[in-house]
Amino acid sequence: MRASFTQGFSHFLRRRRARRHFERRPLLDTLAAQPAARSADAAGWGRELLAASLAEPAQALQRLQSQADGLDAAEAARRLARDGPNEVQHEAPLPGWLRLWRCWLNPFNLLLTALALLSFFSADAKATVVIGFMVALSTGIRFVQEGRSHRAAEGLRALVTNTAAVIRRGNPPALPPARTQELPVHDLVAGDLVALSAGDMVPADCRLLSARDLFVAQAAMTGESLPVEKLAAAAASGTVALEQRNLVFMGTNVVSGTAEALVLATGARSYFGLLAAHAGALETAPNAFQAGVNSVSWLLIRFAAVMVPIVFFINGFTKGDWLQAFLFSLSVAVGLTPEMLPMIVTTTLAKGAVRLARLKVVVKRLDAIQNFGAMDVLCTDKTGTLTQDRVALARHADPCGQDSTEVLGLAFLNSHYQTGLKNLLDHAVLADVDPATERRLAEAYRKVDELPFDFERRRMSVVVAAMVDGREQRHELICKGAVEEVLAACTRARVARPAGGDASQQPLSLPLDAALRARTGAVTAGLSAEGLRVVAVAVKLLPPEQARYSVADESGLTLVGYIAFLDPPKESAAPALTRLAAHGIAVKVLTGDNEQVTRQVCRQVGVPVDAVLLGAEVEALSDAELQAAADSHRVFAKLTPLHKERIVRALRERGHVVGFMGDGINDAPALRAADIGISVDSAVDIAKEAADIILLEKSLLVLDAGVVEGRSTFCNMLKYIRMTASGNFGNVLSVLVASAFLPFLPMLPLQLLVQNLLYDIAQTGIPFDKVDAELVARPLRWNPADIGRFMLFFGPISSLFDILTFGLMWWVFDANSLARQTLFQSGWFVVGLLTQTLVVHMVRTPRLPFVQSHAAAPLMAMTAAIVAVGLWLPNGPLAAYFSLQALPPSYYGWLLAIVLGYCTLTTWMKRVYIRRYGWQ
Structure with a gap:
């Protein structure tokens, strides 16, 4: 093959490399551990391959009804129609109902559904409808966005071609007797002849017909750490197909040498296909991105689990109506639940992937975007990256x-x-x-x-x-x-x-x-x-x-x-290095070339070369010594593939988030060892298989633009999490104060649910928001402690103005009795909704909102619409349905003062927070 291998192999190997640790647990062990894999299919596969292994090349061709010059196009087409494409169906498209089920199945939706059921059995139909609508909205938006994301990802993967060098007979006979042509991997059929050379991924299970110094890395299959020499001669005996020296298997890769091979089994009939069919039960540890989202999610859920019972007991004891207290505490639980978090995360990542594609950056895994933005060290080769790759x-x-x-x-x-x-x-x-x-x-x-x-x-x-x-x-x-x-x-x-x-x-x-x-x-x-x-x-x-x-x-x-x-240096190399440095990324050059050429090129592009660490010196250093040397040196020369891998691992041990950019066979170990593997669409197969991100143009300028976009995507996710955490904390404080001193509920359960629903709708514009330049100037990482600190710092600000609103409604507008509670609740409903919605603009940027930094049009439109709805509801025809009433005209002057005061205090507190902790 000359390009990226099938998506199935990339996905499967990556699942087995949880959190980028390159495990070498052989897939043979996996098969042995799964009873289902020891099926008739597996036994049949082994018998067929063993028979081909024991046969002479001519006999093997005869068994597959093929010839020494390959199949003709007509026969290949017939076999393709009979056997199907050469694809591992590990990820067949899910039916719509199952995708919908998975979109619903997350901790927040489970919690909301439980709350809806409790409301239903408590005969609170309105609350049941509102909570059900919120669940349906969150699930539906995620369902639609994931569908779009999946279609976009399929389109992006199509940009990376999958081909193999196939020997086919001329058809019609007027054509040359046989010719080697590049064909899509999925068009391979049993009986085809393929040419293999260094850098290729083996596209199917094959029997070698000829081989010249052929070494194949098959660690993923057998656990053998070193490449295995393969020979074309017929095996004398054997009972295990994987041990035969004249067989090569789908998903392994050619390290060196050349060969011509006969395709024996494709797609689901290959050994890898059998393994993939029984791999559904394999679990993987969450990667850094997933762990970060989970940590934030459970932080908010634990917070709700503590605060909701407190609200319930305070209202029960002070009001004496335990049923109403129960319903209100359910509403508070809904208000504390960031039910839109899964949708916001999915939408933001999907939009980020599409924007990266426009920058010629193909994201193979959406989760890789976070590591892309967190990268602070980029290790790259020299040829084609710093130089023109036009020798x-x-x-x-x-x-x-x-x-x-x-x-x-x-x-x-x-x-x-x-x-x-x-x-x-x-x-x-x-x-x-x-x-x-x-x-x-x-x-x-x-x-x-x-x-x-x-x-x-x-x-x-x-x-x-x-x-x-x-x-x-x-x-x-x-x-x-x-x-x-x-x-x-x-x-x-x-x-x-x-x-x-x-x-x-x-x-x-x-x-x-x-x-x-x-x-x-x-x-x-x-x-x-x-x-x-x-x-x-x-x-x-x-x-x-x-x-x-x-x-x-x-x-x-x-x-x-x-x-x-x-190989003259690229004109873009020096400016690109300057940009990367400005964005907090240290570039280290790792090359197998000699020291003199490396020094000359680095000087020409502006990479400081005080000292060059050579491969022989790397070999002599202990792991601890290499960590220090890798941190202090910027240029490394005369490296072998294992030297590159050791350097990458050493940098990670020093606490760096390391990206590695490479396109050769010798780069594959380092690509796997890095936090973020980066390759190009013209790279050899094994390099692209190991990478998380594929560049459609081998340029550091493209990479820098991609890093900035990755950070922007991550920033938008942090915005929602910060807003939700601080807003929820402030609401709970306000509810606790009001519940302790008011003779009635500060807001009815239905009103609280509607307020939360409208606020969540306002957040749907966040994935489309712009990000200030200074927020993407440095690498970004998950920091749950910072989110907790932000919540405790800004949450009480909204509570302060809620309490001012309580005093306003109690003393100024005389909403201080059970008969006047609707006026009180309407006043707080409007203030709470407007302040919660406007906080989006307050905390989306460290700058002065609306003056120094403007939100993107979609977010401006969504927040403006929700503010309009909030002002209209108490005065519209639905007011009675939600137990709201029209507010007196003088209220709106006080409302403007409260909102302006809230924005002013939040802006001042931002300055204090930035001075003490930085923004992120």
Whole structure:
């Protein structure tokens, strides 16, 4: 495969990596632990794969009714119609009724439903209707928003293509006999032939037909921590399919080497599909985002559980009407319940994901948005992020630095004939050779064998036969790779003859002694100092009789020279780094490239390079020492994949929220280890599978914009939680005071429910609100203690003005008897609703509301509408239904004074709060 693997595998592995800890519990253990998995289906799967494993390649093809050049398109279409798409149906669309049930099923709706039932059995029909409407509103809005979010997420995932390299016969026969083509993964069928190379995810359960130095990481399946070598030869025996060396399985990934494989089982018939079908009972611990929401939810529920009984007993003892006290306490419980929290969270995240998509950021998991905003350290590679990812061949020189066309020709043959994952350097070499030379070299040499690249050797070789008149004269092993690793395998060097000699004579082949090594080292150091990436090229002449080669043949090489590449820095890199720093994100460069090139690029883009920590030094440090070193260093070079992973984990242990941006095979461990894995749509499959967020453009500017949007999304959620917590606390204090001193209820249960319903409707504009720039300037994290402090700080302010309203209605408007209680309740109903609604604008920003910071139009419209409804209800035709009455004209002057006083005091207290605690 060349792109992201099926959504099923990404989702399933992520569920098993609760809170981003990369567990290596093998899925084989999961199957063994579940009786349902030991079914006839599992047994049948094992028998089929074992039979294919024990058969010779030709027999395996015959069993699947396939051929050595693959299926034709017509036959593949018939099989696809018969077997269905190659997809793991782990997350089939839920029926509408079940989605509706899940939208209802949350702690707040359960509480409200219980309150509605109690009201119903208490013969309070009005309260039952209002509470039922609130439950229906919360559930319905969440149902609609989750449906939209799901459709949007499906559309976003479609932006990341899923393809595999499939060998299909020509159809109709006029086409070439066989060809490799990129096809969607879900179109694969049993009997197809697929080509695999480094970086690919295995798209189905397959039997290898040919393999070359193939190593597959299958830890998720078997628990083996190291990649397993796979071979094409028929197995001699075996009883467990997972142990067969010639079988590869859906969801594993190719670390190095190449192979051609026959698809045996797809979709739900694959081993992974069987596991996914029985994985429904697996539970995962909540991630940091879910834990934060849960902590806030239970904080408010515990608060209600303490305060509601107090309200009940005070009203029962002071009023003597225990039934009315019970109904009123139920209403208070409803008022304390942030029933819109699930809907607000879902809507805010969904809107954030859509806005991020417009910024070319695809969010694979909505919960990742919070970690995106909390990120304070970004680890990134160098190539393509800080540089243009548009490599050009700048020099091709011999070991002494003289231009050499021979080096270019050998580098071309190496890049041309390798079948593994061609990188940017290979493409640059191929592009630098003119068509005439390309044809001449292709006619003069024939490929014999290949030693694919791996991250231990850091080099790769091809073996070609030099052809003269159609006959092989000799074999040449051409090795290309990192300078140090290639030099380690060299014993001689090919240098030009001294000036004045016969130009037609061949270069000299000299022993690679210390002096010559120092001379070649000076050449490579000079090229690296110019900001060039240097790759060494070496050759070894071999007799034509040898047919198979191994890594052991990469010895006794002759250094031919170097090819040097220029990858200029991006113009956007320096401004992007400045923006990230302004937003509180420290950027650390983690690269496998050498120190000199890394220093040069970092200097060009403005990354301070006081000291570079090298991979060898990382290897020597203990975990504790690495934590300190990772914190203090900004640039790391010559790293292996495991070094990157260790650095990321070390930074997390220091308390940082770490993002890692990478797109290569070697980045996958670090992507999994990071709090937030970031990749790009052009990355290899395993990198995209491990990532939480996919960038459609590999740019730090895009990333910075995404971070700001992620923080804005999180800020809007915090607004609602803060408003709800402080408003609820203030209401309870007011109710307690009023219940203790008034001879009647300060507000009827129905009025309290209607007030709460209108307030909740006003909050539906919060997900669309704007966020002040200073609120997204620093990383944001969940802080339940801060929410509790905010509640205790601002809640009593609304209680103060409620008490002033009580005095106003009691002494000024003489609403001080049972006969005048409706006037009292109407006055507090309006004040309470207006102050609760206006507090949205007071606490949505640390700035001066309506002057220095304006809410978004949807939030302004919703709050204005609710204020209008609150003023209209006591005077409208529904007043009697809600036991309200028209207020005297003089009341509205006092109302304006109370609202202005409330806004003024809240604004002043905000300044005090910010000075003492900061805003967030």
